[in-house]
Amino acid sequence: MRVGLFITCLADALYPRVGQATVTLLERLGHEVVFPSDQTCCGQMHINTGYVRGARPLVRHHLEVFSASDVDAVVAPSGSCVGSVRHQHAAFFTGASAERAGELAARTYELSEFLVDVLGVTDVGAYYPHRVTYHPTCHSLRLLNVGDKPLRLLGAVRGLDLVELPGASECCGFGGTFAVKNAATSTAMLADKLRHVSETGATVVTAGDSSCLMHIGGGLSRMDGGARAVHLAEILASVEGRDG
Amino acid sequence: MVETFLGLPVVAPRGVGALHAASPFPVAAAKALTNDQLRRNLGHATSTIRAKRAAVVGELPDWESLRLAGEAIKASTMASLDSHLLLLEQRVTERGGVVHWARDAAEANQIVTELVAATGADEVVKVKSMATQEIGLNEALEEAGIQAWETDLAELIVQLGHDKPSHILVPAIHRNRTEIRDIFLGSMSGVSPDLTDEPRQLAMAAREYLRRKFLSARVAISGANFAVADTGTLVVLESEGNGRMCLTLPQTLITVMGIEKVVPTFADLEVFLQLLPRSSTGERMNPYTSMWTGVTPGDGPREFHLVLLDNGRTAVLADEVGRPALHCIRCSACLNVCPVYERTGGHAYGSVYPGPIGAILTPMLTGVSENPSLPYASTLCGACYEVCPVRIDIPSILVHLRSRAVAATPPAQSPEAAAMAAASYVMRSPRRFGFASRRYRLLRRLRRLPPPLSGWTRSRDLPVPPPETFRDWWQRTRGTR
Numbered sequence: 079m080r081v082g083l084f085i086t087c088l089a090d091a092l093y094p095r096v097g098q099a100t101v102t103l104l105e106r107l108g109h110e111v112v113f114p115s116d117q118t119c120c121g122q123m124h125i126n127t128g129y130v131r132g133a134r135p136l137v138r139h140h141l142e143v144f145s146a147s148d149v150d151a152v153v154a155p156s157g158s159c160v161g162s163v164r165h166q167h168a169a170f171f172t173g174a175s176a177e178r179a180g181e182l183a184a185r186t187y188e189l190s191e192f193l194v195d196v197l198g199v200t201d202v203g204a205y206y207p208h209r210v211t212y213h214p215t216c217h218s219l220r221l222l223n224v225g226d227k228p229l230r231l232l233g234a235v236r237g238l239d240l241v242e243l244p245g246a247s248e249c250c251g252f253g254g255t256f257a258v259k260n261a262a263t264s265t266a267m268l269a270d271k272l273r274h275v276s277e278t279g280a281t282v283v284t285a286g287d288s289s290c291l292m293h294i295g296g297g298l299s300r301m302d303g304g305a306r307a308v309h310l311a312e313i314l315a316s317v318e319g320r321d322g
Numbered sequence: 323m324v325e326t327f328l329g330l331p332v333v334a335p336r337g338v339g340a341l342h343a344a345s346p347f348p349v350a351a352a353k354a355l356t357n358d359q360l361r362r363n364l365g366h367a368t369s370t371i372r373a374k375r376a377a378v379v380g381e382l383p384d385w386e387s388l389r390l391a392g393e394a395i396k397a398s399t400m401a402s403l404d405s406h407l408l409l410l411e412q413r414v415t416e417r418g419g420v421v422h423w424a425r426d427a428a429e430a431n432q433i434v435t436e437l438v439a440a441t442g443a444d445e446v447v448k449v450k451s452m453a454t455q456e457i458g459l460n461e462a463l464e465e466a467g468i469q470a471w472e473t474d475l476a477e478l479i480v481q482l483g484h485d486k487p488s489h490i491l492v493p494a495i496h497r498n499r500t501e502i503r504d505i506f507l508g509s510m511s512g513v514s515p516d517l518t519d520e521p522r523q524l525a526m527a528a529r530e531y532l533r534r535k536f537l538s539a540r541v542a543i544s545g546a547n548f549a550v551a552d553t554g555t556l557v558v559l560e561s562e563g564n565g566r567m568c569l570t571l572p573q574t575l576i577t578v579m580g581i582e583k584v585v586p587t588f589a590d591l592e593v594f595l596q597l598l599p600r601s602s603t604g605e606r607m608n609p610y611t612s613m614w615t616g617v618t619p620g621d622g623p624r625e626f627h628l629v630l631l632d633n634g635r636t637a638v639l640a641d642e643v644g645r646p647a648l649h650c651i652r653c654s655a656c657l658n659v660c661p662v663y664e665r666t667g668g669h670a671y672g673s674v675y676p677g678p679i680g681a682i683l684t685p686m687l688t689g690v691s692e693n694p695s696l697p698y699a700s701t702l703c704g705a706c707y708e709v710c711p712v713r714i715d716i717p718s719i720l721v722h723l724r725s726r727a728v729a730a731t732p733p734a735q736s737p738e739a740a741a742m743a744a745a746s747y748v749m750r751s752p753r754r755f756g757f758a759s760r761r762y763r764l765l766r767r768l769r770r771l772p773p774p775l776s777g778w779t780r781s782r783d784l785p786v787p788p789p790e791t792f793r794d795w796w797q798r799t800r801g802t803r
Contacts (some may be wrong), residue, residue, distance in 0.1 A: 085792050087749065091759030092785045094792035112794050116409030124742060126702060128724030131745030139750050219796040220704035247659045253701025260699065261777030262352035264463075266361075266665045266700075268781065 079109045079197075079303045082149035084186065086159045087119035093288045099315035100155045100189060103202060106315075107193075114147040122162035127255045137170045144186075145178050151196060152186040155311045157218025157286050160188040165221060189311055190286055194227040200234045204278065205318040207237035211280035211305075213271070213294065215287040216249050228286055228310055235313060241278045245270070252293035262304055268297045275305055332426060332635035335688040339427040339458040339633070340486070343672025346695040350670040351662075360667050367495045368658045373602025375655060375709070382600070387457045391593045392712040396649035399586055400433055400639060406551040407630060412586050413554025417616020419626040424578075426633045427457035433629055434459060434543065435466045441574050441625075443468070443541045449558060449565040450474035451545025452490060452652055453578045453631055455673055455674045459543070471535045473564040475528050482509040488668030488676065490654040491602050494700050496667050499524060527796065528608065530564050532564060542568035542623070546579040547651070548594060549628075552587050555615045556628070559598060559608045569612050575623035582639075582648040594651060597711035601653035634687030643722040647683045649712040654679075656706035656716060678706035680721045690723055691730040697723035738774070756793055763787035 081104055089096040100226055101111050121136030140163070144152055154160050164183045171179045212232060218224045232240050251257070251267025258264075271294060275283045281299070283305045285291050295307030334341050345349070354360060360458065379385055399406055411421040424430035438446055448462065448470050460470040460481075472481045479494040480487050483505040487493030494502070503519040506527055513527050544565065548557040557578055569575060585591065597607040603610050617626050639645050657663045657677030668676030673684040673693070681700055685693040697720050706716045733739040748754045765771070766787045771779045778784070791799070 087755065087759075090755075090792040091618070091762055092788065094788045094790065095794050097792040098795065099719075113793075113800070115793060115796065116752045118752055118755045121749075124746060126721055126724070127738075128697075128726075128728035129720070129740065129742045130725045130728075132742045132754070135750040199551060216701070216705075217704035220708055222556070249701050249703035249705070251661070251701060256698065256701045257782075258774055258777040259779060260348050260351060260662075262348070262355050263662055263666055263699075264701075264777075265781040266355050267661050292785055293782060296778075296784065299783040301782070 079107050079150045080148070081111050081192075082144060082147045082152045083111055083161065084114045084117065084120075084144065084152050084154035084163075085113070086154055088292070089155060089288045091293070093309065096155050096288055096309040098309050099309065100153070100310040103311060103315040104153070105198060106317075107199065107202060109197075112141050112147065112149060112179075116143045120159050120162050120167075120168070122159055123254055124167050125162065134170060137167050139180050141167070141171070141175070141182060145182050148183070151192060152182070152200075153189055153192045154186070155189045155286065155309060156216050156288060157188045157222050157224065158289060160186055160191075161217040161221035166212045179187055188222055188224060188286060190218070190224050190227040191222065191223050193231060193314075201232045202231065202234070204235040204316050205237050206235050206288050206313045206316045208282045209239040209241060209278075209280045210282045210313065211241050211275060211278040212246070212285055212310075213243055213250060213275075213283055213285045214246055215285050215290045218286045219247060224286070231310070231314060232284070235261040236318075238313070241280050243278055244274045246274075250290050250294055252290045253287070258291055264293075268293060272297050272301065272304070280305050282306050282308050282313075284308050284310050284313055298306065331640050332634070333426060334456075334631070334687045335426050336688075336692065338431065338462075339456055340674040341456060341634075341684055341693075343684075343696070345672065345692055347670060347672070347699040348513075348695060350672060351666040351699070352664045353672065354405065359460045359498070361665060363496055363498050364664055364667050366450055367492065368664045371492075371604055371658045374660065375601060378600045378604055378606055378709065381606075382596075388593055388597055389711055389713050392597050392651075392783060393646075393649065394591060394592065395590050396587065396712050397585065397646070400582070400645060403581065403584070406586055407581055410549055410551040410554060410584050411630075413552065414616055414626075414628050416679075417554050417629065419554070419616040419628055419770040422627060423631045424629050424631045424633070430457050430578060430631050430633065431459055431462035434578065435462055435468065437540050437574070437576055437627055438463065439466065439469050441541055441777050443539075443574075445469040445471065445539060446541040446543050447471050447473050447535050447539040447568045447572065448477075449542065449544035449568045450477050450493075450560065451543070451578065452674060453545045453580050455487065457578070457631065457633060459578065471539070473532050473568055474560070475525065475562055475564070478528060478532070482506065486669060487674065490652050490675065490677070490679075492654075496669070497632055499534050516792055532567075535566075536567040536571055539568075539572050540718050541574045541576065542576045543574040544569060544575065546577050547598070548591060549579055549584045549696065550586075550588050550591065551584050553615060555588065555613050556593065558612045559595075560610045560612070561603060561608055563610050566610050566612050570622050573623055574625040574627075575614075576627045576629065578629045578631055580633075581635050598653055600652050601711040602707065603653040634689075635677055637689070638683070638686040641686060644719050645714075646714045647679070647686055647719060649714055650679050650683065651712060653711055655709040655711065659705040659709050660700075661705070663705060671699065678716045678720075679714070682716055682723060683725055685727075690726045692729060694727040697727055750792075759791050760794070
């Protein structure tokens with residue numbers, strides 16, 4: 079399959095390892111990965127903060143770049159950016175463009191959805207000898223309904239000791255600009271999430287969104303001996319002798 | 323087709339009632355977060371009720387169909403709200419009731435005050451009611467020399483504590499039993515000084531206190547959970563039976579009801595009487611369901627008045643995206659699952675409607691410019707939408723209201739608008755975006771960012787800058803696409 083990588087602006091600028099891992103993983107599974115290099119940002123931050131005018135050129139640009147690329151599927155290592163493309167972008171268009179946006183949304187997948195639903199694999203041949211706990215991000219859980227797909231993928235990773243996160247489905251408190259606009263409440267939510275993570279004794283907390291992991295990891299890095307935040311793609315890309 | 327132009331829908335007026343927040347949500351929330359007792363009480367109460375709800379909802383194999391039915395009934399009712407209300411007025415009148423129309427809180431308060439004054443009573447007993455709190459009825463009555471007694475146990479706790487409700491269903495959720503004992507000892511006349519904080523003792527003390535009120539009151543005031551248009555029947559659901567005392571003992575009954583509470587037929591109740599108790603108290607059925615239709619000679623109140631309240635509801639109805647907020651049946655399931663509400667409590671929202679539903683309903687009732695911070699009081703996690711018994715897509719409406727809040731703020735006065743415009747300019751161009759993202763390491767050197775980004779660095783480190791961006795890595799290792 080020819081897969082277009084929708085890297086997301088955050089992973090492009092701050093977490094290139096997540097993108098590299100996604101490429102490694104998909105290529106290892108025998109697929110061709112292309113990177114439409116004109117892509118920038120899906121506009122989710124602008125949309126969700128109420129800046130429709132600022133979002134419009136970004137949403138249009140995303141549609142132009144990805145509908146022009148000759149790929150079978152578009153895959154992103156992010157539940158919330160895929161959620162935006164799938165549930166918010168259509169409202170920006172009318173007529174033929176709306177149709178194209180609908181088509182693009184239908185072949186845009188979050189990584190775990192793509193692996194399990196489209197490729198039909200749960201064992202991706204990964205090796206990751208660490209105690210790991212998984213935080214289901216809100217948009218992957220409630221907007222995309224990925225369900226237990228990430229857990230099935232993690233469960234098939236050799237060497238990995240998967241421990242359940244207490245209160246897993248509760249939001250970590252990131253919420254995009256919420257983390258800054260309501261910093262105190264965001265921090266209170268994060269404190270509880272970090273407490274749950276440390277209760278598991280895991281050395282790695284993983285999730286399908288770099289944004290939530292930036293928030294959780296930013297809190298963890300203020301704690302001595304806390305767990306590390308690692309994206310699901312990085313774990314799935316790891317193999318014996320080369321684990322992350 | 324309406325032949326007369328009735329004017330633009332009015333919003334809830336400022337200065338009356340309990341919809342206008344005194345301070346922005348982030349400020350009030352930060353203050354509430356420092357109250358450890360509050361956070362403990364809330365965490366305990368919301369997790370208990372969440373578990374109860376999940377258990378009883380899980381029992382019903384047709385829960386999703388019930389939700390869809392609830393949503394469909396509400397949507398179709400709102401589409402012809404005017405005709406349902408006119409039919410309700412006709413039926414209530416036929417059965418001996420009197421219907422009054424109140425454009426806003428001030429008008430409703432005036433109508434009720436005059437009705438009570440006409441009976442000569444100087445006190446009233448009250449059934450738990452959101453609508454009367456929304457309009458600030460107790461305060462208005464007090465100004466007219468009429469004392470209103472709350473008879474719902476939790477509302478009584480709030481009233482005696484000179485406090486404000488912090489939850490739709492459990493108004494005293496922020497109080498624990500020790501605090502309640504102290505409030506009773508301090509403010510409840512005739513209470514035994516030996517009162518302990520044992521729940522049964524507290525309930526008995528309240529029962530004795532309230533019994534005297536029920537037996538002496540000549541006027542009762544209630545809200546309504548539903549009103550059936552084709553029969554003219556009013557419906558109140560409650561747990562304690564105190565509501566039924568108010569609805570049956572006094573000579574005069576005055577009901578204040580938001581216009582969105584009407585349902586077309588009696589059969590429609592079948593859906594809501596299943597959805598509401600399971601979603602709100604986590605019970606299969608609520609202990610008391612009272613229904614009355616006009617007046618019945620020799621049985622119950624001799625006079626019945628129904629006050630139909632707008633107070634911004636037609637303005638909500640006029641908002642094509644936001645109008646499902648009117649479908650709310652006030653179950654408060656969204657409050658109990660909201661991670662923001664669980665930590666800040668209800669007072670931070672500054673409105674009688676707190677939590678996720680309050681964050682959409684309040685700014686629409688008052689106009690977004692009156693409560694511009696409320697649509698941002700959410701991480702958009704979607705837990706509220708998942709549990710809403712009438713499937714109100716609260717996250718989408720929050721996003722919609724954020725765009726209205728932005729539109730209501732002059733860009734010249736908003737540094738945020740300038741930053742967002744700049745970000746949009748940078749991000750629409752791959753070249754500019756690539757250039758800007760390579761500059762991130764300069765930002766990272768500042769361990770503490772200036773406001774408003776200091777909100778991030780106060781509790782979280784910034785990500786360590788990568789050696790190169792993804793697009794640079796791709797370009798370096800793969801050349802072209």
